[in-house]
Each structure stands twice: as C-alpha cells, then as structure tokens.
Amino acid sequence: MLATSITVGSVNILLTVAVHRGPGMTWRKIPMFSWFMLFTIIAMLFSFPSLLAALILLFSDRVLGTMFYSASAGGSILWDDLFWFFGHPEVYVVLLPAFGLIAEIFPVFTGRPLAEKNIILVCTGAIVVPLSYMVWSHHMFLTGITLSENEAFSVATILISLPFDVIILAFIKTLTKSTIRLTVPMLFCIGSVFLFIIGGITGVFLSSFVLDVVYNNTYFIVGHFHYVMVGAAIFGLIAGLYYYIPKMTGKLYHEKMANWHFVLSFIGFNVLYFPMFFLYDMPRRIYTYQSLPSWDLFNLISTVGAFVFAAAQILLLANIIYTLRRGKISPPNPWGATTLEWVPLFTGASHGAGYGAGSAAGGEEHHVGHQTTRPIWLSAGIAISFLGLALLPYSWGIGVFVLGLAINAYAIVGWMSDDIHERFAMPWGLGESWPFSAIPKMRLGMWIFLSTDVIVFGAILGAYLYIRSFTTVWPAVGSIHEIPLGLANTIVLLTSGLTAYLALESIKEGNQRNMIIWISTTFVLGATFLAVKGAEWYNLYFGKGFSWSTNLAGSTYYFTVGLHAAHVTVGLLLMAYLIRKAMMGGYTKENHVGVENFALYWAFVDIVWVFVFPLFYLL
Amino acid sequence: MRYITPVAVWLYLVVTTVGEVLVYYSGPGTFSVDIAVGVIAMINALLTALFLMNIRKEPPVIQYLMLAPLALIMVLILTMLFAFAQ
Numbered sequence: 001m002l003a004t005s006i007t008v009g010s011v012n013i014l015l016t017v018a019v020h021r022g023p024g025m026t027w028r029k030i031p032m033f034s035w036f037m038l039f040t041i042i043a044m045l046f047s048f049p050s051l052l053a054a055l056i057l058l059f060s061d062r063v064l065g066t067m068f069y070s071a072s073a074g075g076s077i078l079w080d081d082l083f084w085f086f087g088h089p090e091v092y093v094v095l096l097p098a099f100g101l102i103a104e105i106f107p108v109f110t111g112r113p114l115a116e117k118n119i120i121l122v123c124t125g126a127i128v129v130p131l132s133y134m135v136w137s138h139h140m141f142l143t144g145i146t147l148s149e150n151e152a153f154s155v156a157t158i159l160i161s162l163p164f165d166v167i168i169l170a171f172i173k174t175l176t177k178s179t180i181r182l183t184v185p186m187l188f189c190i191g192s193v194f195l196f197i198i199g200g201i202t203g204v205f206l207s208s209f210v211l212d213v214v215y216n217n218t219y220f221i222v223g224h225f226h227y228v229m230v231g232a233a234i235f236g237l238i239a240g241l242y243y244y245i246p247k248m249t250g251k252l253y254h255e256k257m258a259n260w261h262f263v264l265s266f267i268g269f270n271v272l273y274f275p276m277f278f279l280y281d282m283p284r285r286i287y288t289y290q291s292l293p294s295w296d297l298f299n300l301i302s303t304v305g306a307f308v309f310a311a312a313q314i315l316l317l318a319n320i321i322y323t324l325r326r327g328k329i330s331p332p333n334p335w336g337a338t339t340l341e342w343v344p345l346f347t348g349a350s351h352g353a354g355y356g357a358g359s360a361a362g363g364e365e366h367h368v369g370h371q372t373t374r375p376i377w378l379s380a381g382i383a384i385s386f387l388g389l390a391l392l393p394y395s396w397g398i399g400v401f402v403l404g405l406a407i408n409a410y411a412i413v414g415w416m417s418d419d420i421h422e423r424f425a426m427p428w429g430l431g432e433s434w435p436f437s438a439i440p441k442m443r444l445g446m447w448i449f450l451s452t453d454v455i456v457f458g459a460i461l462g463a464y465l466y467i468r469s470f471t472t473v474w475p476a477v478g479s480i481h482e483i484p485l486g487l488a489n490t491i492v493l494l495t496s497g498l499t500a501y502l503a504l505e506s507i508k509e510g511n512q513r514n515m516i517i518w519i520s521t522t523f524v525l526g527a528t529f530l531a532v533k534g535a536e537w538y539n540l541y542f543g544k545g546f547s548w549s550t551n552l553a554g555s556t557y558y559f560t561v562g563l564h565a566a567h568v569t570v571g572l573l574l575m576a577y578l579i580r581k582a583m584m585g586g587y588t589k590e591n592h593v594g595v596e597n598f599a600l601y602w603a604f605v606d607i608v609w610v611f612v613f614p615l616f617y618l619l
Numbered sequence: 620m621r622y623i624t625p626v627a628v629w630l631y632l633v634v635t636t637v638g639e640v641l642v643y644y645s646g647p648g649t650f651s652v653d654i655a656v657g658v659i660a661m662i663n664a665l666l667t668a669l670f671l672m673n674i675r676k677e678p679p680v681i682q683y684l685m686l687a688p689l690a691l692i693m694v695l696i697l698t699m700l701f702a703f704a705q
C-alpha cells in the first residue's frame with residue numbers, strides 16, 4: 001500500500017515540478033532543493049514498483065499459499081533481488097532531499113554562491129540516479145551469486161561513490177574562503193556533511209566483496225548505514241527544519257535550546273555509532289550479545305550515546321512547541337537569504353508560498369473548486385480493504401475486506417459522479433515548458449504511471465522466468481493449459497485493443513455516437529476475455545485440481561494472470577465510467593483526455609498480455 | 620482512410636499470434652521455438668506501442684520515460700537469470 005501510494009505520489013510531484021512552475025521559472029533557475037527533489041522522485045519512480053511487486057508476491061505467498069519465495073531453487077534470492085532493486089535507490093531517496101537543503105542553506109550562511117552548482121547537478125542527475133539502479137547486488141555479495149556478478153556490482157558501487165566525492169568537495173569548496181555564520185541550520189548542515197564523509201568512506205570498504213566476507217552482517221554495517229541514513233540524512237533534514245521554521249510559523253526558534261540540540265545530537269550520535277565500527281566481528285540482528293571483553297566496552301559506550309542522542313531530540317520537540325507558543329515574531333527574511341521564497345511578498349501566505357513568482361498571486365483561486373473529501377474516503381477504504389486482505393487468515397478478515405471495498409465503492413462512485421458533473425474546475429493545461437510542452441498533463445501523468453507499471457509487470461515476469469529457469473520439474477507445455485482457448489482469448493483481447501483505438505479516433509473527430517459504440521464494443525470484448533479467463537480458472541481448479549499452491553507452475557500462472565485480470569477489471573470499470581460520461585455528452589472533439597488516457601492504459605494491458613500468453617501457454 | 624494503419628497492425632498482431640502457436644506446434648519445447656516465439660512477442664509489443672499507443676508521436680521525453688524502465692528491468696532480469704550461471 002505504501003509502495004502504491006508512493007508511486008502515485010511520485011507522479012504527482014514530478015508533474016508539479018514539470019508543469020506547475022511559475023511563469024519565468026525556467027529549468028536553469030530552478031532552486032537546488034527542487035532539483036534534488038526531482039532527482040529523489042526519479043530514484044523513487046522505478047524502485048518502489050519493484051518493492052510493490054516484491055510485497056504483493058510476499059502477500060500472495062503468506063495469505064494465498066503460493067510459493068514464490070519458499071521455492072527451494074533460489075526463492076530467497078528472488079526476494080533479495082526484488083527487494084534490493086528497490087533498497088539501494090531508497091538510500092538516495094532518503095539522502096538527496098537532505099543534500100538539496102544543504103545546497104540551499106550553504107550559500108546563505110557562507111555569503112557566496114554554491115560552488116560548482118552545475119557539476120553537482122550533473123553528478124547527481126546523470127550519474128548517481130541512473131547508477132543507483134545498478135548496484136543493488138552489493139547487498140547480496142555472499143549469497144552465492146557468481147563471481148562475475150560480484151565483480152560487476154563491486155565496480156559499479158565504487159563508481160557511484162565518485163560523484164559523491166565531487167559533490168562533497170563542492171560543498172567544502174563553498175565553505176572555504178568565506179565568512180561562515182554558524183547558525184543552527186548551518187551547524188546541522190556541516191554536521192551532515194561531516195557524518196556523510198564517515199558514512200561514505202566506510203561504504204567504500206563495503207563495496208569490496210572481499211572485505212564483505214569479514215564485514216557482512218556485522219555491526220560495522222550497522223554503523224556505516226546509520227552514518228548515512230541517520231547522520232547525513234536526518235541532520236540535513238533537521239537543518240532544513242530550523243531553516244524554514246521562521247517561514248512556516250512566522251516566528252523565531254529558541255536559539256540557545258537549538259544550539260544545545262545540535263551539540264548533544266552530534267556528540268550523542270558519534271558516541272552511539274562510531275564504536276560500532278570496532279564491533280566489526282559482532283553479528284547484527286541479535287537481541288543480545290555474548291559477553292566478550294572486546295565487545296562489552298564498545299556496546300556500553302554505544303548505549304550511553306544512544307540515550308544522549310535520543311534525549312537530545314526532546315529539545316527539538318520542546319523548541320517547536322516553544323516557537324509555536326511563545327516564539328518571537330520573525331522578520332520576513334531572518335537569514336538574509338536571496339532566494340525567492342524569502343521575498344517579503346510571500347511572508348504569511350501559507351498557501352503556495354513556494355518558489356515561483358506567479359504562484360502566490362494565482363495560488364488561492366487555483367485551488368478553489370477541487371476541495372473534496374473523496375480522496376480521503378478512498379484512502380481510508382484502500383487502507384481498510386488491504387488490512388482486511390492481510391487478515392484473511394482469520395475468519396472475520398473477510399468482513400474487514402468487504403467493509404473496505406464498500407468504502408472504496410462509495411468514494412469512487414462519488415468521485416466519478418463529481419467528475420461527470422464537472423464539479424472540479426481543473427484547468428486542463430498543457431505542459432508549459434520544455435521538455436513537456438504540448439502534452440496534456442493528465443496524459444503525461446498516465447505515461448508516468450505506465451512507466452512504473454512496466455517495472456511491476458517486468459519484475460513479476462522476471463520472477464517467473466527466474467523460477468522457471470531454476471526449477472527442474474515443470475509440467476509439459478500443453479498439459480495444463482488449453483492452447484486453442486488461450487489463443488482465441490488472446491485474439492479477443494487484441495481486437496479490444498483495436499476497438500479502444502477506434503473509440504479514441506472517433507472522439508478526436510468529434511463523433512460521440514461512434515465513440516460510445518466502440519467503447520461499448522471494447523467493454524464487451526474485455527468482459528468476454530475475463531469471462532473466458534474465469535472459465536479457464538474454474539476448469540483448472542475444479543477440473544484438473546491445479547491450484548496456485550499445487551506447484552510453482554500454479555503459483556506463477558495464477559498470480560501473473562490474476563494481476564493482469566485485475567488490470568482488465570480496472571479497465572472495465574473505467575470504460576463503464578467513460579460510457580456513462582459520454583452519454584451525458586462529457587467528451588468532445590476538444591476535451592477527451594479521459595478517453596485518451598483509457599486508450600493508453602488499455603493498449604498497455606494488451607502489451608502485457610502479448611507477453612503473458614506465450615510465456616505461460618507456449619513455453 | 621486513417622483507419623488503415625491500426626487495422627493493419629491489428630491484423631498483423633492476430634496473424635502473428637496464430638503464428639506463435641503454429642511455431643510452437645512445429646517443435647514444442649525446443650530452444651529455437653522459444654526464441655522465435657519471444658521475438659514475435661517483442662515485435663508485437665513494439666508495434667502496439669508505436670501504432671496503438673502512438674508513442675512515436677509523443678515527444679522524446681515520453682519515449683525515454685518508457686525506455687528507461689524497460690532497460691532497468693532488463694538489467695534486473697538478466698542479473699537474476701545469470702546469478703548462478705557459470
């Protein structure tokens with residue numbers, strides 16, 4: 001669920017950066033923080049779908065009784081691959097926003113522009129982000145994968161450390177020859193960079209699969225990992241928090257308390273995590289440890305540090321409460337910053353007070369008209385129905401699931417009816433600027449969504465291929481599935497692809513009647529496809545006694561085809577909605593973005609089947 | 620006559636899908652059949668994207684947006700398949 005929402009959320013942020021920039025905000029002028037958020041999103045976009053695939057497979061194994069991960073032939077490696085394909089980019093997802101904040105804050109308190117800004121951007125955008133997807137196996141060096149893969153991922157991992165060296169050197173260059181004002185945000189920024197250097201250097205140790213033989217699964221890893229994820233990332237984020245508190249609340253935080261917060265955090269953090277590097281022979285993920293002279297002392301120091309570090313965070317909480325209640329009124333630009341968000345014009349305008357000159361003026365009216373409770377209902381419904389799914393092993397789980405579905409239905413039907421009656425005054429603007437010019441933003445959103453769905457289906461088909469290639473006993477082709485029936489059904493789906501296309505062409509010509517006819521045909525074909533699928537399943541399950549828990553062939557077949565069928569079902573719902581709206585004249589020659597998006601989605605569902613059919617019926 | 624292209628593509632897809640099955644019957648389970656079927660499927664997917672999703676008319680950024688995950692997923696799948704190969 002988290003993975004789904006994050007995927008959709010990424011689409012949202014990406015569109016905001018790409019399409020909703022204020023006038024005059026060209027790519028060259030985008031602030032560093034926005035750049036880093038964009039990079040973060042790109043690192044999320046294709047990694048979270050892999051986690052999503054990994055988790056629904058896990059869910060299916062646990063609740064439905066499939067056996068992807070329990071397969072004797074490398075099932076656990078399958079989980080490792082799918083999880084870490086997400087897991088490594090995730091590190092940057094946590095880290096990059098912090099770096100973006102540092103890049104905003106350093107220039108303000110050093111009084112000089114960020115050094116090598118363009119090089120930082122190139123290093124992050126062109127090297128770190130793409131490469132982040134190609135280093136994940138360094139988490140699997142000792143799982144028995146081949147030497148050549150170990151070598152390749154070792155090299156890739158060392159490679160990805162190089163752009164970070166450049167970024168850190170640029171940060172340091174910004175600090176040199178400048179008069180640094182040691183405000184609290186600046187202290188946390190410097191702390192973050194310092195801790196990142198330690199975390200990064202120990203990371204280079206770990207990129208060697210030879211050293212991993214020693215360090216794997218020890219407290220050395222725990223130390224390294226926390227220096228990056230807690231030290232560098234959290235310190236940077238706290239810096240951002242202090243930096244923007246005056247903007248967010250209009251008040252000043254308590255200076256002395258904040259200084260103590262930094263000092264205690266920094267000391268506590270290092271006392272907590274640095275000793276772990278000496279515990280490189282103590283295994284991690286244990287609830288207690290053997291009392292050895294070489295371990296006792298470091299663990300004791302570490303524990304003291306943990307209490308100091310944790311207690312220090314109370315100061316942050318107290319400071320926020322203090323600021324809200326009794327903080328002194330802040331001047332409009334307390335830091336003397338030169339960036340747009342501190343221009344006095346925007347102070348106090350909580351709405352749209354971001355970057356972009358135009359957004360403040362147009363901000364209020366822009367948001368009127370789509371205030372609705374539907375999304376909240378839908379999220380609640382999804383949460384409850386998923387909870388129900390997780391509780392299925394209990395007899396009452398089904399009740400929770402049905403309740404969730406009912407809330408979903410209420411929200412979706414309501415949402416659709418709102419939309420049919422045009423209750424949202426959403427401007428269907430084109431993407432304003434390069435490289436998204438001339439793409440309606442809803443269509444752009446659909447493309448981005450589909451690009452993430454490529455990963456979901458790719459990961460699941462990959463899981464199938466992987467399992468298939470490592471399983472020795474597999475039912476002979478044709479012994480399980482009826483090839484002629486599968487072929488006929490494939491043709492039905494392919495034909496629905498054509499009719500969906502024709503529906504779109506009709507409305508482009510302004511022909512509403514034809515469009516309704518073609519969409520209805522598509523609906524009938526799609527429903528036929530599903531019905532045949534259902535009949536096939538019925539025969540397999542009751543006729544041949546072939547279920548998803550029979551063997552791996554069953555697990556992969558039911559799961560993959562089921563996921564595709566779920567996509568078809570969503571397509572049917574969309575069509576029902578399109579038909580209803582079209583009957584009320586909701587689509588015209590000029591305004592048919594809904595039909596366009598549906599046509600894209602449906603063609604994508606077709607493409608997936610183009611692979612699923614031969615993979616399961618013919619190979 | 621703007622419907623000629625999509626109808627032709629559809630026809631091609633149907634014929635080649637039947638072709639896949641015929642190829643399969645020519646030598647079930649052999650490696651070359653697997654490859655042939657795989658190639659047909661890839662061409663069909665590409666044609667669908669080009670002519671039924673009209674990705675060829677989208678700006679390059681959209682094309683890269685769809686190519687990027689394909690490339691990444693290929694890296695993932697190949698890494699998994701060759702994890703234990705010699």
Ligand SMILES: [Cu+2]
Nearest residue numbers: 087088136139
């Ligand atoms: Cu990693």
